[in-house]
Amino acid sequence: MTHTITRDDRMTGPEPAPAGPPVAPPPKLRRRPALIAAAVALVALGAVLAGWAWSATTNTQEVLAARDTIARGAVITSDDIARVRINADPALQPLPASAYDDILGQRAALDIAAGSLLTEAATQAEPLPPDGMSVVGVALTAAQAPGLTLRNGDRVRVVLTPGEGADAPTGSPPFNEAEVVGARTDKMTGALVVDLLVPRAEAGVLAARVATGNVALVLDSGER
CATH class of the missing domain: 2.40.30 (Elongation Factor Tu (Ef-tu); domain 3)
Structure with a gap:
């Protein structure tokens, strides 16, 4: 016996699931030009400071200076001099820090004020007293x-x-x-x-x- 599908049979079946709440659209990102400009300025400032620090470091030299006043004729000891770093200046001709050991034991050829840079003219190797x-x-x-x-x-x-x-x-x-x-x-x-x-x-x-x-x-x- 043949079964004929009727309209009622076609309508019979599982009921569709109820629709959920509507999905909200993603928020739109707002661009803030002021913050972007500030970030760019900070990056530029950092680059400038880094360049200045590099320049300041490469344009300095380590030299010898007097810790305290050294009287003329006095024997120079390790307590009298120190290594200091100064900006390079062609007009100045201080003794380099590498001359530290050579200066020890020499005598001051003139009065050297505390904080002054040592030069070749400021020291003498002649012993005291001299001959005669x-x-x-x-x-x-x-x-x-x-x-x-x-x-x-x-x-x-x-x-x-x-x-x-x-x-x-x-x-x-x-x-x-x-x-x-x-x-x-x-x-x-x-x-x-x-x-x-x-x-x-x-x-x-x-x-x-x-x-x-x-x-x-x-x-x-x-x-x-």
Whole structure:
């Protein structure tokens, strides 16, 4: 027997699923020109700063400078000098940091102020005393020394003074001319100790006069 499909049979079947909520469209991205411009400016600024830092680094040099004041004639030690970095300048001719070991043990050829750059003219390798000269130390009280601060290179005279109740000395010249090559205060006694450069032939006479304590130092001219 043949079954005939009727209209009702065609309408019979599973019911369609109910429709869900409508899908919202994706949000549109908003461009912000101000933020983009700011980002570009930051990138450009970073490039400029990097270039400046590179230039500043490549245009500097490491040289030698004085930590503290170095008196003329003083032996230069590691406590006196330091390596510093400065901007390169063709007008300056400081000693490079590579000369550090060579400078140690040399003497200052002139007074070097603290913070000054060292140059070849600022140091000398000649020993002190030079040939034919001697150094004699003189310990002086405040009454025996000049009122001005003594510096290396000052020209002075060591003058004989009479002892208590004695007359002025006679005979040999009552003074010795000398050059100051060092001056310091003795922390134990408070006396001013002055190193004097004199001809070797006069060193013995000067030392004998100094030993009596009856001397005074007269400043004639100074390196000021």
